[in-house]
Amino acid sequence: MYRLVLLGFVFCTSGIVSAADQPNIVLFVSDDHGMDALGCYGNPIIKTPHLDQLAxxxxxxxxxxxxxxxCAASRSVILTGKFGHATGSYGHVHDYHHFSTFESVKSLPVLLNKAGYTTARVGKYHLAPESVYKFDRVLSADPRNTVEMATACEGVINQERPFFLYFCTDDPHRDAPFQPEPWDAPNSFGNREQGFPGVDTVKYKPADVIVPPFLPDTQPCREELAEYYQSVSRIDQGFGKLVESLRKAGKSDNTIVIYISDNGIAFPGAKTTVYEPGVKLPCIVKDPRMKNQGIVNNAMITWADLTPTILSFAGVKYSASDFHGRNFTTILGETSPKGWNEIYASHNFHELTMYYPMRVVREGKFKLIWNIAWRLEYPFASDLWAASTWQSVYRSGGETFGKRKVKDYLFRAEFELYDLSKDVDEIQNLATDEDHADVLKRLKGKLKAFQLKTKDPWVILWDHDDSMQGTGVGL
Structure with missing residues (x-):
């Protein structure tokens, strides 16, 4: 019989509750999936029945x-509860990029393993080194076939010990080749004409897709969105298979399921930016112990909150100072909890050649972006540059990309201040508006305090502040 975990109750000498009281935990992470393509977030065209049911x-x-x-920078935050600028996870880990998390960092799977969990991962990893992000079991499956991935997880699901399953798809990330022939051919987003074993191919007509306002309503863009939708529907089927496996194993009532994406949709204006389409993402949490269902929670949370939250779900004792994020289990059942109206973001690199550090503070309706390298042209990810959606505007000499002027996308002000209650598309920069001078000053102060608190090396660029300057001989 499943017994309720009482967070904050009496812990064993090891710092955890007994194994019998520990819920199983599934963290399902898609790759480049925005809020724009989920039925439960308001899209009436996309077919995502299983994720909608989770909501x-x-x-x-x-x-x-x-x-x-x-991708990599975000995933490091998900599994450490710390911003990448403090852990060395500045950008991509693979090939020549080679960013890597500091060996001293304690990650979520390692901490859960010490607490008695079997930890398993399947699909995209994109983290380094393995000594930091070590899982007990690495499952093999095609990361584009989420049904196959779910099948590969059945052994973990059917075991007796509590488990933590890190389920990471390659969908709906763009797929190679990134430079299509001809140039205006849409990227496949992993879709195949022959389909995938066990997956029903769900195709969409370009005329039917919903073009987000930050994108141009062009035929190339619509064609790419149709491919993106198809990839998302494949995710949903695999998620449904995973839920069915939990049900058949009798684990539905003691398994917490969390669905998120690592970052926004893989189109210019979203992925690699800190504008809302790049960083504001789906997050659905099902804790079967909760009586109320279908709750819509307006709290501002970040992926830095996931590690302390999951440890709290598991009944693992920790110090709040161990992480930059905080536990949101206590406000799950609320709609607009107090004290959850401020978040921070920190971006340094995507690819190695894409140096463009940005820091963000969001306080209520106001959002401040500090473009630290603002004198540089904004760098493009290789796959986004080659995308027919971008090339159709670039090759025609278009002045706008969605609602934003192309020149404003490529060349940005040092500070961007937006009132999201009036300007959801982040077009009207208020940083030079005298009526918002006090807001700008206050948010700059918060941003610097955040950097100091989280030991951000880039804090030195506030008037050459050397308060964090080391000796050059430290670890």
Whole structure:
């Protein structure tokens, strides 16, 4: 019989509750999936019935944020509870990029393993080194076939010990080749004409997709969105298979399920930016112990909050000072909890050649972006530059990309201040508006305090502040 975990109750000498009281935990992470393509977030065209059902049975967050809209950097935050600028996770880990988390960092799977959990991962990893992000079991499956991935997880699901399953798809990330022939051919987003074993191919007509306002309403863009939608529907089927496996194993009532994406949709204006389409993401949490269902939670949370939250779900004792994020289990059942109206974001690199550090503070309706390298042209991810959606505007010499002027996308002000209650598309920069001078000053102060608190090396660029300057001989 499943017994309720009482967070904050009496812990064993090891710092955890007994194994019998520990719920299983599934963290399902898609790759480049925005809020734009989910039925439960308001899209009437996309077919995502299983994820929509999760929202009906759980909690759907409306203001959940990654802290860096780049795959590897975001995933490091998800599994450490710390911003990448403090852990060395500045950007991509693979090939010549080679960013890597400091060996001293304690990650979520390692901490859960010490607490008695079997930890398993399947699909995209994109983290380094393995000694920091070590899992007990590494499962093999095609990361583009989420049904196959779910099948590969059945052994973990059917075991007796509590488990933590890190389920990471390659969908709906763009797929190679990134430079199509001809140039205006849409990227496949992993879709295949022959389909995938066990997956029903769900295709969409370009005329039917909903073009987000930050994108141009062009035929190339619509064609790419149709491919993106198809990839998202494949995710949903695999998620449904995973839920069914939990049900058949009798684990539905003692398994917490969390669905998120690592960063926003893989189109210019979203992924690799800190504009809302890049960092504001789906987050759905189902805790079967909760009586109320279908809750819409407006708290501002970030992926830095996930590690302390999951440890709290597991009944693992920790110090709040161990992480930059905080536990949101206590406000899951609320709609607009007090004290959850401020978040921070920190982006440094995507690819190695894409140096463009940005820091963000969001306080209520106001959002401040500090473009630290603002004198540089904004760098493009290789796949986004080659995208027919961008090339159709670039090759025609278009002046606008969605609602934003192309020149404003490529060349940005040092500070961007937006009132999101009036300007959801982040077009009207208020940083030079005298009526918002006090807001700008206050948010700059908060941003610097955040950097100092989280030991951000880039704090030195506030008037050459050397308060964090080391001796050059430290670890």
């Amino acid at each position: 009906k049975e759980g909690v759907r967050f409306t203001q959940a944020y990654c802290t860096s809209a780049s």
